[in-house]
Amino acid sequence: MITCCPVNGSTPFSGESMSGIIFYGTGDLEKLRSFYCRQLGLAVVLEQADCLLLQQGNLALGFCTRAEVETAGIICFVLVSETQVDEMYHTLKATAENPPGKNERYGIYHFFARDPEGRRLEFQYFLEKVPGLLTGSELLITRRSVREFRDTPVSPEQITDLLELCRWAPSSRNQQPCSYTVIRNRRVITSLAEERGNSSVPIGRAPLAVAVSTDPELSRRYLQDGCIGATYLLLAAQALGLGTCWIADMDREHVKDLLGLPLNHYIATVTPLGVPAATPPVPLRNPLNDHLRWIE
Ligand SMILES: Cc1cc2nc3c(=O)[nH]c(=O)nc-3n(C[C@H](O)[C@H](O)[C@H](O)COP(=O)(O)O)c2cc1C
Secondary structure, three states, X not given: OOOOOOOOOOOOXXXXXXXXXXXXXXXXXXXXXXXXXXXXXXEEEEEOOOEEEEEEOOEEEEEEEXXXXXXXXXXXXXXXXXXXXXXXXXXXXXXXOOOOEEEOOOOEEEEEEEOOOOOEEEEEEEOXXXXXXXXHHHHHHHOOEOOOXXXXXXXXHHHHHHHHHHOOOOXXXXXXXXXXXXXXXXXXXXXXXXXXXXXOHHHHHOOEEEEEEEOOOOOOOHHHHHHHHHHHHHXXXXXXXXXXXXXXXOOHHHHHHXXXXXXXXXXXXXXXXXXXXXXXXXXXXOXXXXXXXXXX
């Protein structure tokens, strides 16, 4: 990795990944949507009252309807907490245009400042996570078990995007023994939800369920391969703004019969899948030292 700027001491970004967006004012949001999405293939990751957030790989662009077309943009740093925004404000106070504050219109906490040559900078924290903009570490930390879902349907394209990511799960000898059974049939979903009372009830609250299973004839490590495939599904769903919950408790023979899976296959999990109704509370984790051993 190339380090761009040697830094003395710590910065507000130390130890955290950071993403960013370049924002421009536009006179015709729809024309730009068509150009950047249809012609250049960028995806819309967030649509607000008068702004569009587009992304392709590491490039994120924002266009907002303004009285004047802007060709000089605002370099916007997306930080991971309000505290980071406050810390950055203290670092850049001399050039800051305003102290940090909430902007309800865009659901952000932010302030503007200038770089040494006068370019406009913005430092902001999204009060609600924008899935496409999650960094790797944010993705790992913010994934939650979701047990309440919105009615919003999940499109076949979203399912394809999700499972395209799951194809990259590691597997023993790269045998790729995982199957993902996507269940849309309401009767089958209800039956899965009734498998084990409280443990399985979240399945019934989602528009879809997905069973992750492996074929022991394809891999000797079918238990591990299945669990890794299922873990990828949970993380990929979070990356795409979808919620899941690992449900392990079930009568596997019954579930295989219900889903038409061969009886020798292993089911790692059946998870509900849908747009989370809310961000679930964060269950506490033990301190790292409880889990860490060194052999030297
Ligand atoms: C192997 C395994 C089995 C689980 N079984 C269930 C389950 O049957 N029902 C359920 O609601 N959650 C289940 N969970 C979700 C856990 O309760 C959850 O991961 C844990 O409380 C931590 O919360 P978090 O996922 O939001 O970080 C299971 C998770 C794992 C990894």
